[in-house]
Amino acid sequence: MLVQKHFESDRFIPDKEMDACGLFGVMNTKGEKFGGSMAINAIKNMKVRGSGLGGGFAIYGLYPEYKEYYALHIMYQNKNLDAKRRVEAFLKEHFYVVYDEEIPTNPDVALFFPPIVWRYYVAPQKKSEDQAIPDDEYVVTRVMYLNTNVDDAYVFSSGKDVGVFKGVGFPEEIADYFMLDKLYQGYIWTVHSRFPTNTPGWWGGAHPFNILDWTVVHNGEISSYGTNRRYLEMHNYYCTLHTDTEVLAYAVDLLMRRQNLPIEIVSKIFAPPMWDAIEQMNENDKKLFTALRMTYAPLLMNGPFTVIIAHHNEMIGLTDRIRLRPITAGAKGDFVFLSSEEASIRAVCPDLEIAWTPPGGEPVVVRMNSQDHLLSVKKSI
Amino acid sequence: MYSYLLPEFTIERSEDKCIRCRVCERQCANKVHEYDEDLNKIFSSNELCVGCQRCVALCPTNALYVHPRVYDYRPNSSWTRDKVQNLKKQAETGGVILTGSGNDKPYRIYWDHLVLNASQVTNPSIDPLREPMELKTFLGRKPDTLEITFEEGKASLKSQLNPNVPIKTPLVFSAMSYGAISYQAYKSLAMAAKEFGTLFNTGEGGLPEHMREEFGGNAIVQCASGRFGVDSDYLNSAQIIEIKIGQGAKPGIGGHLPGEKVSANIAETRMIPMGTDALSPAPQHDIYSIEDLSMLIYALKEATNYEKPVSVKIAAVHNVAAIASGIVRAGADIVAIDGIRGGTGAAPLATRDNVGIPMELALAAVDKRLREEGIRHKCSVLAAGGIRCSADAIKAIALGADAVYIGTAALVAMGCTLCHKCYTGKCNWGICTQDPFLTKRLNPEITSQKLVNLLKGWSHEIQEMLGGMGINAIESLRGNREHLRGVGLEEWELNVLGVKGAGE
Ligand code: SF4
Ligand code: SF4
Numbered sequence: 001m002l003v004q005k006h007f008e009s010d011r012f013i014p015d016k017e018m019d020a021c022g023l024f025g026v027m028n029t030k031g032e033k034f035g036g037s038m039a040i041n042a043i044k045n046m047k048v049r050g051s052g053l054g055g056g057f058a059i060y061g062l063y064p065e066y067k068e069y070y071a072l073h074i075m076y077q078n079k080n081l082d083a084k085r086r087v088e089a090f091l092k093e094h095f096y097v098v099y100d101e102e103i104p105t106n107p108d109v110a111l112f113f114p115p116i117v118w119r120y121y122v123a124p125q126k127k128s129e130d131q132a133i134p135d136d137e138y139v140v141t142r143v144m145y146l147n148t149n150v151d152d153a154y155v156f157s158s159g160k161d162v163g164v165f166k167g168v169g170f171p172e173e174i175a176d177y178f179m180l181d182k183l184y185q186g187y188i189w190t191v192h193s194r195f196p197t198n199t200p201g202w203w204g205g206a207h208p209f210n211i212l213d214w215t216v217v218h219n220g221e222i223s224s225y226g227t228n229r230r231y232l233e234m235h236n237y238y239c240t241l242h243t244d245t246e247v248l249a250y251a252v253d254l255l256m257r258r259q260n261l262p263i264e265i266v267s268k269i270f271a272p273p274m275w276d277a278i279e280q281m282n283e284n285d286k287k288l289f290t291a292l293r294m295t296y297a298p299l300l301m302n303g304p305f306t307v308i309i310a311h312h313n314e315m316i317g318l319t320d321r322i323r324l325r326p327i328t329a330g331a332k333g334d335f336v337f338l339s340s341e342e343a344s345i346r347a348v349c350p351d352l353e354i355a356w357t358p359p360g361g362e363p364v365v366v367r368m369n370s371q372d373h374l375l376s377v378k379k380s381i
Numbered sequence: 382m383y384s385y386l387l388p389e390f391t392i393e394r395s396e397d398k399c400i401r402c403r404v405c406e407r408q409c410a411n412k413v414h415e416y417d418e419d420l421n422k423i424f425s426s427n428e429l430c431v432g433c434q435r436c437v438a439l440c441p442t443n444a445l446y447v448h449p450r451v452y453d454y455r456p457n458s459s460w461t462r463d464k465v466q467n468l469k470k471q472a473e474t475g476g477v478i479l480t481g482s483g484n485d486k487p488y489r490i491y492w493d494h495l496v497l498n499a500s501q502v503t504n505p506s507i508d509p510l511r512e513p514m515e516l517k518t519f520l521g522r523k524p525d526t527l528e529i530t531f532e533e534g535k536a537s538l539k540s541q542l543n544p545n546v547p548i549k550t551p552l553v554f555s556a557m558s559y560g561a562i563s564y565q566a567y568k569s570l571a572m573a574a575k576e577f578g579t580l581f582n583t584g585e586g587g588l589p590e591h592m593r594e595e596f597g598g599n600a601i602v603q604c605a606s607g608r609f610g611v612d613s614d615y616l617n618s619a620q621i622i623e624i625k626i627g628q629g630a631k632p633g634i635g636g637h638l639p640g641e642k643v644s645a646n647i648a649e650t651r652m653i654p655m656g657t658d659a660l661s662p663a664p665q666h667d668i669y670s671i672e673d674l675s676m677l678i679y680a681l682k683e684a685t686n687y688e689k690p691v692s693v694k695i696a697a698v699h700n701v702a703a704i705a706s707g708i709v710r711a712g713a714d715i716v717a718i719d720g721i722r723g724g725t726g727a728a729p730l731a732t733r734d735n736v737g738i739p740m741e742l743a744l745a746a747v748d749k750r751l752r753e754e755g756i757r758h759k760c761s762v763l764a765a766g767g768i769r770c771s772a773d774a775i776k777a778i779a780l781g782a783d784a785v786y787i788g789t790a791a792l793v794a795m796g797c798t799l800c801h802k803c804y805t806g807k808c809n810w811g812i813c814t815q816d817p818f819l820t821k822r823l824n825p826e827i828t829s830q831k832l833v834n835l836l837k838g839w840s841h842e843i844q845e846m847l848g849g850m851g852i853n854a855i856e857s858l859r860g861n862r863e864h865l866r867g868v869g870l871e872e873w874e875l876n877v878l879g880v881k882g883a884g885e
Contacts, residue, residue, distance in 0.1 A: 009879050010880070011875050016863070221504040221851075223850055224861060225863060226864065227860050230757075230861075234756075262531075265529060287538050288538040297519075297523075297856035297857075297859070302851070303504045
């Protein structure tokens with residue numbers, strides 16, 4: 001499906017990047033849209049978790065007037081107009097571009113080498129041989145092609161009615177730069193502040209990471225990266241960014257979008273219960289969990305992580321199986337919050353009704369028009 | 382006896398310590414020591430000694446010292462002692478030089494050039510004494526995906542799975558047949574595997590009927606070129622069936638158990654007349670191609686109602702990766718790869734020391750090929766041949782093995798001192814012999830505990846190293862070459878291993 005970059009030996013695959021981070025997400029479970037101030041202020045409250053080398057936002061419900069179209073946010077590094085020409089020629093060949101424009105930015109905010117960022121609303125233009133390919137698959141393949149084949153071009157996001165804004169800087173600077181608080185509204189906002197430990201930031205490497213309408217923000221270091229990456233390669237996902245987040249995003253895409261497994265199951269693949277616990281389960285569960293661990297052993301995400309995964313109508317928070325990087329959840333009315341720290345939730349919602357810390361491997365699933373997120377309260381610590 | 386051969390060992394006895402107890406005389410099946418009543422003195426014939434250290438270990442007063450005799454000929458880097466001595470032997474007999482155990486030539490041992498990673502700062506290491514550290518491993522074919530049904534929010538498994546065998550630790554005893562080793566040694570392996578929750582491998586010598594009920598649940602049974610001891614009950618009594626195509630110590634050649642070793646019990650287990658030579662042909666004569674292999678794999682699956690994984694064991698040879706891929710496509714659930722340092726009960730020296738490739742390189746190549754073809758999950762990979770310690774085992778897993786076979790290490794745990802004389806049938810440690818006077822030196826109750834201790838010790842060490850890397854389940858290390866770095870390796874070697882150099 002995706003494009004492979006061929007390495008003669010695993011030895012030449014670049015080292016993965018390491019980072020530590022802060023993350024935050026807020027969703028309105030009635031689908032009512034709101035501005036960016038909560039997300040921006042919450043992440044500001046966790047300033048020490050970032051280093052100004054990467055920040056970004058994902059917003060759902062962003063483009064209601066174009067919600068039938070894939071919204072591509074594409075950045076051109078080094079203001080490389082040749083890359084833009086190549087990308088646009090490619091888009092013209094493979095898509096119908098119904099509208100495109102430069103994403104407006106605030107000229108008063110000075111950031112580190114900002115790229116040109118453009119958005120295109122597109123619909124697939126399939127050749128006869130592509131007719132059988134589902135639209136989503138078609139788009140993913142084209143996006144991967146652009147990311148691996150056009151130097152200096154990188155697709156930030158490619159979903160419908162969703163968009164990612166990210167770059168090198170503190171997240172509040174990125175928000176200012178793209179004027180998120182002024183221009184946009186959404187019913188889910190996730191945000192990420194990055195603290196890379198081994199690489200200077202580049203705009204494409206910031207989070208959230210996106211495929212179609214799926215976005216992932218992540219904090220942690222996955223010690224099983226090599227195992228995970230190799231398994232995903234077998235399913236034609238080639239990691240081009242060499243970050244843990246990318247591995248998580250592809251695993252989410254494989255399991256949730258392509259294999260159609262619900263997050264309740266997927267969370268048990270990423271952060272499975274211990275064998276000792278499985279031994280104690282009833283026959284049905286023992287069989288299920290044994291099969292899950294056996295089959296998806298290469299997708300166990302080992303090592304500390306917190307992740308917020310979102311797609312339309314759903315926002316999920318999950319932490320690793322032994323809760324080395326906890327996540328905190330909170331709720332008030334129709335608003336549900338997920339955050340690296342409780343303090344940042346309280347900073348933007350002082351009259352919180354409930355706050356809780358789920359145990360390792362127990363997902364907090366925030367669903368549209370449901371109270372499913374409260375299921376994890378009982379098990380909380 | 383050969384004329385003009387120099388003794389390989391020198392025996393020194395402190396006369397003032399020796400109490401003339403004659404233990405050494407009784408312990409040495411090579412009849413090195415002899416007591417002279419008239420002189421009240423023990424004499425030793427150095428030329429008969431194989432250096433197994435049995436007498437040394439058992440002498441109650443520590444009066445004995447057996448050590449390799451220095452190179453007595455004119456020193457020569459090309460014409461080494463063994464080359465010269467072997468030539469002299471051959472000049473007298475015109476025969477093939479035999480040997481036992483594994484390759485002792487100084488081929489590069491890649492394990493000693495690979496170092497492991499550990500967590501510092503960005504992720505925490507995990508203390509296996511305080512936190513769970515999981516080694517459980519499943520051997521067999523895994524599906525691409527699972528089908529799960531939901532009823533009232535309750536998830537249940539719908540997919541039918543291929544048979545998989547769980548083991549508590551990724552360490553499995555490799556194939557050693559009853560016949561090649563003594564009943565006591567064989568039973569010790571079975572007992573230890575059962576007690577610890579792992580598997581032993583019967584080799585091609587069958588599984589005695591009276592052991593099936595008790596130990597079948599921990600047995601891998603082999604179906605080799607001689608088809609000794611194979612019948613439906615044998616196959617169905619086991620957990621895994623292994624088709625043996627080749628062996629690391631002697632790729633491309635068969636086996637020969639001399640008639641003298643075929644006692645009544647062995648004859649019964651192997652289903653051959655007592656006292657006849659048990660000859661295993663070099664190839665399996667019904668497998669001349671990959672299609673033929675596939676037919677045998679499915680014949681065995683049919684015979685066992687598709688309830689058992691079928692393994693195919695091959696020696697690591699030059700194009701091992703392509704062969705392994707063919708084996709998986711032919712329907713095998715497990716591929717076992719035996720490297721150039723794998724052991725044997727008997728093999729021609731020329732073959733043992735010169736044929737095949739190191740397992741580390743073979744393993745890396747096989748894992749890479751299977752991944753590139755998208756079929757790595759369709760089989761488990763067992764790595765065999767020269768795993769000496771827990772660190773070797775964990776490095777093999779990081780290179781891509783699901784589990785490792787341990788043979789020589791298990792023999793050493795039982796007493797073996799690597800004298801390489803397994804083929805003589807005079808093993809003073811009671812392992813590689815059928816002489817009841819020698820085999821009774823092994824008490825399976827005691828020996829099996831030594832093997833359990835080996836599994837226990839290695840497992841703990843693997844847990845320590847895993848925890849150090851911040852990983853708490855062995856599956857997260859499998860094929861995770863990011864946790865390995867090479868030291869002192871050539872560029873091409875790093876490339877084949879798919880491992881960066883230290884500091885890279
Ligand atoms: S062969 Fe073994 S038991 Fe016999 S003398 Fe030599 S070391 Fe001692
Ligand atoms: S075993 Fe030791 S003490 Fe006994 S006879 Fe031999 S050398 Fe002497």
